[in-house]
Amino acid sequence: MFTDSVELKVSSGKGGQGCVAFRREKFVLNGGPNGGDGGKGGDIWFKCDNNTHTLSHFQKKMHIKADSGRPGEGSRMSGKAGQKKVIIVPPGTQIVDAKSGEVLLDMLVDGQEVKFLQGGKGGLGNIHFKSSTNQRPTYAQPGEKGETREIRLELKLIADVGLVGFPNVGKSTLISTLSNARPEIANYEFTTLTPKLGQVDIGDYESFVMADIPGIIGGAHEGKGLGIEFLRHIERTKILLYMIDLASYRDLAEQIDTLRDEISSFSQNLGENKFAIALTRQDAVPQEDVENLVNGFIKLFDLTPTKKSEFDFDADLPYFIQESADETLGYDRAKPYFIVPISSATSKNISALKHALFNLVQVDRD
Secondary structure (H helix, E strand, C coil): CCCCEEEEEEECCCCCCCCCCECCCCCCCCCCECCCCCCCCCCEEEEECCCCCCCCCCCCCCEEECCCCCCCECCCECCCCCCCEEEEECCCEEEEECCCCCEEEEECCCCCEEEEECCCCCCCCHHHHCECCECCCCCCCCCCCCCEEEEEEEECCCCCEEEEECCCCCHHHHHHHHCCCCCCCCCCCCCCCCCEEEEEEECCCEEEEEEECCCCCCCHHHCCCCHHHHHHHHCCCCEEEEEEECCCCCCHHHHHHHHHHHHHHHCHHHHCCEEEEEEECHHHCCHHHHHHHHHHHHHHCCCCCECCCCCCCCCCCCEEECCCCCCCCCCCCCCCCEEEECECCCCECHHHHHHHHHHHHHHHHC
16 A cells, blocks of 8 residues: 555653652661662654555554653662654655644755654752752652654655656556566556656666656646645656657647646646656558657757757657757757657667666756
């Protein structure tokens, strides 16, 4: 089961009670007070772990508590401190205040550990309250209460490239072809019900991460379909690959306009990210029609088709790719980095697509 949002209550431990005790031993005069301090309450920590991928191990509305400190004892013996509670979350998890919506922590890096709530201090034993006017104090401090907060954990997957498209447009097929992800693939809409991450390898030492989310339909940012539930998973991506179906009953212009409107309506910053466009299922359309469709689509952006590229796109089909711009300016974000017809079924332009995406990822990292 994939869970990407869960509400919890977390509490640090209460400090232990200080002890009231007196030293009473044979042959020891004026023993006096010797009550020890209570132990400190346990802290609440969050830890980021790559081996965890969902929040499904948390139960809804569960209450997670750290241990309380033990009370102090006689002979000036302090109580044992409460054990801290470490909450394991996957990379990309945000800890959000359930009432205000404020982001309190953002767990991004494997191994990252952050103290979230401080345990209560242990109370002082009666040994601390002896004075010239009070030789026999019968008072010790209670331990301080721990902190409690109601929070919401939200998982936002971290990827270099996010796939965006209508249902059944070939996103799952592409990510299974390019990466180590193995999503369900079937000939009906909304096959993908949960986000998927895949690592795309470029040679022996280079790679990037690709995210596939459920298909988006018009009105997704208002709650229609499944896309709105998972759009948060591409909020962290810097590059979007819009997948437009050449064989769809939907007009190509309608597809790209709807998708870009939904993305921008969900997040203005996301809508301004660098993007590229893959025209999918080119194998399901006659080549002559593919050329006409691709040429017409490229001209929607006031661009000129080309058949020359360092990435070895199929020279028999038109495509567009931006030439390298000034190093300080990078590529023009208002235009797609490339527009290319592909076929995952026949592997047409798939290898070139992988290297073109990696090039754009490298530019963004730099």
